[in-house]
Amino acid sequence: MKDHPIDRRRALATLGALGLGASGLTLSRPRRAHAQTLGQHETVDEALKRLFGARPLKDGGGIVKLDLPLIAENGAVVPVSVDVTSPMTPANYVKTIYVVADKNRIPVVFRTTLGPEAGQAAIGATIRLGETGDVRAIVEQSDGTLLAVKREVKVTVGGCGG
Amino acid sequence: MSDIGKVRVRLPSSIKPGDVVRVRSLVIHPMERIERDSKGRIVDKKYLYINRVVATYLGKTVAAFDTTQSVSENPTFVFSFRATDPGTLTIAFHDTHGGKYEGTADVKFV
Numbered sequence: 670m671k672d673h674p675i676d677r678r679r680a681l682a683t684l685g686a687l688g689l690g691a692s693g694l695t696l697s698r699p700r701r702a703h704a705q706t707l708g709q710h711e712t713v714d715e716a717l718k719r720l721f722g723a724r725p726l727k728d729g730g731g732i733v734k735l736d737l738p739l740i741a742e743n744g745a746v747v748p749v750s751v752d753v754t755s756p757m758t759p760a761n762y763v764k765t766i767y768v769v770a771d772k773n774r775i776p777v778v779f780r781t782t783l784g785p786e787a788g789q790a791a792i793g794a795t796i797r798l799g800e801t802g803d804v805r806a807i808v809e810q811s812d813g814t815l816l817a818v819k820r821e822v823k824v825t826v827g828g829c830g831g
Numbered sequence: 832m833s834d835i836g837k838v839r840v841r842l843p844s845s846i847k848p849g850d851v852v853r854v855r856s857l858v859i860h861p862m863e864r865i866e867r868d869s870k871g872r873i874v875d876k877k878y879l880y881i882n883r884v885v886a887t888y889l890g891k892t893v894a895a896f897d898t899t900q901s902v903s904e905n906p907t908f909v910f911s912f913r914a915t916d917p918g919t920l921t922i923a924f925h926d927t928h929g930g931k932y933e934g935t936a937d938v939k940f941v
Contacts, residue, residue, distance in 0.1 A: 707897050708900055708901065748907075775865075775899050775901045778898070778901040779899065779901075781895065781896050781910070782892075782894070782895040783893075784892065784893065786891055786912055787911055787912055791853065791910070792896075792908075793907070793909030793910075794898075794908050795905075796901055796903055796906075797864075797901050828903070
């Protein structure tokens, strides 16, 4: 215990550095902090701005396949699937997939977090659509590139109520 | 409503080691929608809906969904993972009222 003070000093310094690092991390990746408020009443532009800021959204035409019915007779249950061509190796994989429905009161429908273990970036879910409008899939790759595709879906009977 | 939290997980019938396996999962859940009062204002209450789905295989998270009320009632979620070893795939659904519903499927090779 003779060098206890130095140890403590060192420990504190390390802790401080860690804290700084951690706060830096949260600053650069604000998504975590917003985890509780993913779905908000907002317009789609506000939602995209909140999630991605000023980061450019590239056209993901050839890589991202967004599958939806052309006409959704019942907006309460609409199957959606997103397939991304990706090697899914630790060096290059699809990190997150967002599905956004432009005309919904809560435009952000869900966010999927994947890892290389997924083997294939193919996900699906059943969603609600309030009215006819675009549905977007926004894919974030491990290098930070954002790819977006969108498709219009005609909704016969809205499924969001309210 | 009594069925709330019932989970079904479906895997393909035959899986070979190293295969990328597509999983379909379904949970019975009301996924409450936004309610409005007679004046059209949004009723401020703690809505009951699933906001997180986590799929774990061999101790690792293979896919996670953060969901909002724009997801349908009794939702299904589809995802894939690479089956490397026999084990259990667990899918846990968490809702805003603290409910946790789990479904499992055994990954075994024939």
